[in-house]
Amino acid sequence: MTATPLPGATRPTSGSATRSTARAGAVRTYLRLELRRMLRDRRTLLFSLLVPPALFLWVGASADNQATEIGPGTNLRASLLVSIALFGALLTAASGGAGVAVERAQGWTRQLRLTPLEPWTYVLVKVLASMAVGAVSVLVTFAAGWFGGAQMPTSAWVLCALIAWCxxxxxxxxxxxxxxxxxxxxxxxxxxxxxxxxxFAGGLFLPFNDGTPMAAVSRLMPTYGLAELARAPLGSGSFEIVAVVNVVAWAAIFFAGAAWRFRKDTARV
Structure with missing residues (x-):
């Protein structure tokens, strides 16, 4: 005879469900800690919030950049703005990820190996935290571009910022x-x-003319695809398949490499 559970009674939680809950909680906690760490890093904030807009205002201050049109309703300052905003986002994201070097020296990564975090979740949290600060960098740089005379269609403002950030x-x-x-x-x-x-090698700041040796070399650089896609809404780039393949391939290489190094670095725990 099968026993009927009492009203309001709960079923025992399975081991897999408990582990999943523990992992989710560990990811949320670690993400909050990582964001706080990055926001306390003055060097990261300096390169994220001050250097890109200052670089745009310095490089793009020329009257020729404002007067030169590269498309309908788009001037040369807009192209410079997108390139510099993308560079700022890349620098911010990479600097945030590179903070793992300090954590390794302090033994923090070995401690993380004792938590429910898996290698891929550790990499994901680092990436998400870096991208959160990178979003602020892009917004601040685009704000400087707005007041600094960059001109492009409204849709291009939105699309270029999203592509640079993503x-x-x-x-x-x-x-x-x-x-x-x-x-x-x-x-x-x-x-x-x-x-x-x-x-520079990927043509982020100055695209190379087609048919030149450097143009062929630039297509192999991890910055090439992002530069092409980010400038596409301006009419000075295009969503070519080679640019998409470039981004996807390098993303897979970097993610796999980071996860592999994390697993190898903590294998002795």
Missing amino acids: GSFVFAAFGLLMGYVLPTESVLKLLNLILAALS
Whole structure:
């Protein structure tokens, strides 16, 4: 004879459900901690909120940039604005991810291995926190562009900002990977140099003419696809399949590399 549960009684929670709840709680807690850590980092806030808009106002201040049209209702300042905002988002996301170098030195990543967090969730939390600060960077830079004379259609303002922000997730994973492979004491300096080199080589600031050797090389850079997609709403770029493949391929490489290094780094726990 089967016993009937009493009204209001609850069924025992399965082990898998308990583990899932524990993981979800650990992810939420760690995300809050990561956001607080990044907001307390003055260096990150400086490069996120001050450097990109200041760079735009300095580079784009020329009257020629405002007068030169590159499309209907779009001037050259708008193209410069999108490039600089994307660079600021990439720098912010990568710097946030590279903070893992300090955590490794402090033994924090080994402690995380004792929690319900899995390697992919650790990488995801780092990426989400970096992108949250990157969103602020893009908004502040675009605000400077609005007051600094950049002109483009309303739809382009929205689309360019979204693409620049969403694309930064690729370099959040890149920053994580660099945080594992670069020396702790010089990770940020080296990261800034690498990002600057990749940005120029990928045609982020100055696209290369088609048919030139550098144009072919730039298509292999992880910044190429993002630059093309971010400028597409202005009419100076396009949603070519090669740009999409570039973004997807490099995102997969960086995410896989970051997860692999995290698992290897904490394997002794």
